[in-house]
Amino acid sequence: DGGITQSxxxxxxxxxxxxxxxxxxxxxxxxxxxxxxDPGQGLRLIYYxxxxxxxxxxxxxxxxxxxxxxxxxxxxxxxxxxxxPTAFYLCASSIRTGLPPYxxxxxxxxxxxxT
Amino acid sequence: AQSVTQPDIHITVSEGASxxxxxNYSYGATxxxxxYVQSPGQGLQLLLKYFSGDTLVQGIKGFEAEFKRSQSxxxxxxxxxxxxxxxxxxxxxxxxxxxSNYKLTFGKxxxxxxxx
Numbered sequence: 001d002g003g004i005t006q007s008x009x010x011x012x013x014x015x016x017x018x019x020x021x022x023x024x025x026x027x028x029x030x031x032x033x034x035x036x037x038d039p040g041q042g043l044r045l046i047y048y049x050x051x052x053x054x055x056x057x058x059x060x061x062x063x064x065x066x067x068x069x070x071x072x073x074x075x076x077x078x079x080x081x082x083x084x085p086t087a088f089y090l091c092a093s094s095i096r097t098g099l100p101p102y103x104x105x106x107x108x109x110x111x112x113x114x115t
Numbered sequence: 116a117q118s119v120t121q122p123d124i125h126i127t128v129s130e131g132a133s134x135x136x137x138x139n140y141s142y143g144a145t146x147x148x149x150x151y152v153q154s155p156g157q158g159l160q161l162l163l164k165y166f167s168g169d170t171l172v173q174g175i176k177g178f179e180a181e182f183k184r185s186q187s188x189x190x191x192x193x194x195x196x197x198x199x200x201x202x203x204x205x206x207x208x209x210x211x212x213x214x215s216n217y218k219l220t221f222g223k224x225x226x227x228x229x230x231x
Contacts, residue, residue: 004158031217040124042205042223043159050216058218090158094217099146101166101209102217106158 002027004107006091007025011112021076021110025089032074033104036060037088049074050096058064078112117142117210125132128196129230136191138206147209148189149219150180154202165189188208201229
């Protein structure tokens with residue numbers, strides 16, 4: 001089945017530690033996205049990548065880093081510089097060619113808790 | 116820059132009643148518009164999308180939405196709500212962001228509670 005995999009579903013870390021969230025897709029999509037979701041805040045864009053080896057900052061990139069070495073994978077690292085990292089993180093992907101609109105397909109999410 | 120407003124944070128309806136969730140957008144050109152649904156602790160599922168053509172769009176699970184350019188709105192409707200429709204609903208607008216980059220901007224969501 002085609003889809004987006006995010007692992008793990010729940011992640012716990014101590015303050016001051018970096019942590020990497022996994023996102024893998026087998027939809028053959030060029031574009032991938034990372035969002036952060038907090039209660040009552042909707043989804044806020046952290047980083048996005050339209051092609052391999054290229055990515056752009058979203059609206060709340062500070063304290064996060066990404067890489068895009070393979071089309072299928074777009075890992076997100078939450079660094080110790082992120083002041084409030086506890087949140088629900090969602091990965092998404094979409095096509096980026098042909099006629100719009102380009103709907104995004106979402107993974108099941110990773111809930112990160114930092115204490 | 117584009118933006119989306121969902122005026123209702125929480126709506127409660129009775130099972131079998133009709134539903135309308137409001138969405139207003141701000142964007143200078145013709146928008147790409149989407150409605151997504153999220154069950155607790157899950158990812159988002161696309162309900163429907165609009166770019167051009169017929170302003171009344173049909174989606175999955177019996178939902179529909181109407182695009183009204185004059186009101187900058189894209190309201191989601193369902194004639195008869197089922198208990199399984201209880202979830203959070205997000206409206207989003209898609210737009211180009213510098214060159215060939217493309218991204219969605221989401222509203223803050225409307226939480227739907229369905230009473231038996």
